[in-house]
Amino acid sequence: MGDEDYNSLPVILVSAKDHTAASFIISEIIDNDVTESYEAKEGAAVRDRVWRIVNKYYTADVRLQECCDEQLPAGDQPVDAHVIFLQKDECTVSACSRREAEAAGPRLVLAAARGELRAWCAARRYELVPLAASDDEDEDCGAPRARAALHAHPWRGLVRRDRLQPARAGWQDSDSESAEEAGEAGEAEEADEAGEAEEAEQRSVERAEWFAAALAALPAAGAAARAEPGRAWRLARAEALVAEFCRALGEDFDHC
Structure with missing residues (x-):
């Protein structure tokens, strides 16, 4: 991987309250940042951070594009996946509805609280990812669970690892x-x-x-x-x- 054109990479849209919140959750999800390699090829800074997904079966590079509330509506640009990040003071259906966007692949809501968000996510085909496990449930949560969901998607341009050997x-x-x-x-x-x-x-x-x-x-x-x-x-x-x-x-x- 790494030979693709930056502009042709799959896009994960990350919707959050502001740049600080979006940057935080992106940093939590990304475990293999290769943005600098694309900046070297472009000869200048690129807009979005680039994540190289490497798992048991394939490797793929994807862009994580921020969309803060002040930038809404997000527009009609097609995206491959969508992540909504809700902080503790905004875990509401109205916040999710405001940031909702179409995506061809995974659609995730990362939230500290659940409650009424469960029904909203189920109706709109989003996976609700709790930021912390509840006292009575033993479950994966937060950025690791979101990362696993994104790893499981067959991304455009992926390369199977067995074909690299x-x-x-x-x-x-x-x-x-x-x-x-x-x-x-x-x-x-x-x-x-x-x-x-x-x-x-x-x-x-x-x-x-x-x-x-x-x-x-x-x-x-x-x-x-x-x-x-x-x-x-x-x-x-x-x-x-x-x-x-x-x-x-x-x-x-x-x-x-």
């Missing part, structure tokens, strides 16, 4: 030769079985990513259908979406 075939050949030389055929067989299991797991992850991407495309498809009411166009778009779901499920669309 040497081909498995080379490893298998080398392992096989070593096993034959050492007379450890049993260990070689176990390595093959482990490799097959890993490949099966990778295929499952790929299908999950395709399924998540297809789900994420539904809101945009619905909006486009309302804007273009033509039956033929809507039918073609529906077939394309069904094909994506079939691929995610490992089925052949032509035989469904």
Whole structure:
């Protein structure tokens, strides 16, 4: 990663009361800030901080864009994810409604209190992330839980980590030769079985990513259908979406 154009990176919109609050929650979420590398490429300071997400399966660079209350309304610029941060003195439905924005991917509300916010979040497809666990609940909370939710999203431009490493075939050949030389055929067989299991797991992850991407495309498809009411166009778009779901499920669309 790191070769992408800054302006083409996925955008996480972070809505908060002011710059201080937005900057605080961004710093809490980001665990791998690579903004300086993009500033070096651009030859000047960039507007948004850049976070490099690195997890077990992939790596992806994303921009975190602030939107303070004084900047509302947020505008029509498409964003890939949305995070609303509520401080203790503003945990209200009206504060959430004021900052609500459309996003193709994860939509999170980080709040110190819950109560009436639960119903609002459920109705508007936001995940409510408590800043602290309640006394009677054992749950992940705050920035770590928000970070985990953002890690789980299949971002545009992501690169699978297994494709950044040497081909498995080379490893298998080398392992096989070593096993034959050492007379450890049993260990070689176990390595093959482990490799097959890993490949099966990778295929499952790929299908999950395709399924998540297809789900994420539904809101945009619905909006486009309302804007273009033509039956033929809507039918073609529906077939394309069904094909994506079939691929995610490992089925052949032509035989469904």
